[in-house]
Amino acid sequence: MCFGGVRLELWRGGASTVGLDTMRSSARTSYVLVFAFVLWGLFGTTFHQVTLLQGTAGQFSVIIAWGLLLGVLGTGVYMADVPTPPRTMWVWRVGLVGYGLGWLLEGFGVGWGRGLRVLWAYPLIGTACYFWLASHFSTLTKLWYPRAILNVALYFSVLAGLTLLTFGLGIRWVGGLALVVNTLFGVIIFTHVLKPLTLRNENRSLAANWAIFAMCLWLMILSMPSVLLTFAMPQPALLAWMQDASEWAMVAMVLGMTNEISMVLRQQNRPTTGWLPFWLVAGGVMLSALGGMMHTGITLYAPNLDATAFYPFEVLNLFAGACRTAGIAVYSLALGLRNPNH
Numbered sequence: 001m002c003f004g005g006v007r008l009e010l011w012r013g014g015a016s017t018v019g020l021d022t023m024r025s026s027a028r029t030s031y032v033l034v035f036a037f038v039l040w041g042l043f044g045t046t047f048h049q050v051t052l053l054q055g056t057a058g059q060f061s062v063i064i065a066w067g068l069l070l071g072v073l074g075t076g077v078y079m080a081d082v083p084t085p086p087r088t089m090w091v092w093r094v095g096l097v098g099y100g101l102g103w104l105l106e107g108f109g110v111g112w113g114r115g116l117r118v119l120w121a122y123p124l125i126g127t128a129c130y131f132w133l134a135s136h137f138s139t140l141t142k143l144w145y146p147r148a149i150l151n152v153a154l155y156f157s158v159l160a161g162l163t164l165l166t167f168g169l170g171i172r173w174v175g176g177l178a179l180v181v182n183t184l185f186g187v188i189i190f191t192h193v194l195k196p197l198t199l200r201n202e203n204r205s206l207a208a209n210w211a212i213f214a215m216c217l218w219l220m221i222l223s224m225p226s227v228l229l230t231f232a233m234p235q236p237a238l239l240a241w242m243q244d245a246s247e248w249a250m251v252a253m254v255l256g257m258t259n260e261i262s263m264v265l266r267q268q269n270r271p272t273t274g275w276l277p278f279w280l281v282a283g284g285v286m287l288s289a290l291g292g293m294m295h296t297g298i299t300l301y302a303p304n305l306d307a308t309a310f311y312p313f314e315v316l317n318l319f320a321g322a323c324r325t326a327g328i329a330v331y332s333l334a335l336g337l338r339n340p341n342h
Contacts, residue, residue: 052321074258091127127215280324285320
């Protein structure tokens, strides 16, 4: 079986290397970029956790965005270096253009610039990464992927567009429309992303777990908040929560890509970082996301509550942040210890 240009022969007892290709400079560049992303993510999560403990709540989004740029470019360099379907790279490039456009608008003070970057560009880039990974961990025929990736990219664009339109106009009937359309399209997207998982091959990396977690997180933040928007006018706190969750979904997707790239370059068909970082990061993100959703819902419908009523949510957020930081730290340590030396 061929993983990213490197031929591996899979045996029942493990994997042995045959026909070993020389690592090209682009592969080394890709690995350096994704490794720098992981280290930057460790710095960003640690800094954010310290500011939470101090009560200053630092700007995690600004810090992690630069690290995500390293990760996105690293995964793009690798996908361009190995055989990748043209439609996959096309969706990735459209997402990268949206990423840059969102940064440009945000730099000029346009309020929805970050929303465009986080709620539209990230899911598109993540869609390209997911279907690229799916072609490595699934036995689905390659004829299925081109149409599936375009469908998911289109549906994600509709979901993001309706969500941003709802926040921009502040009209309740738009929220009701988003509730119906986002729920329907969310189910369709879920069936597309679930299908590769039902037909797995011998690939033992944890990239599939990171990838499906990221996709489900994007589906959750673009579908579930529509319920709140249907019955109450949107508030900036809800949009900020959705954007933070989307950034963590992008972090998870790039971590999955890093896991796969590292496994290929190490010429060993086994996980690079193990299960512990995955459960720590995924558990921390889900706890923070659910806590943020409940906090926003209570604020929308009971705005006169005393601040002490939200103390449990602050404790939950601190605990979730500690889990995420520990997960990134263990991931960084494992990636450093199992660094490819070819």
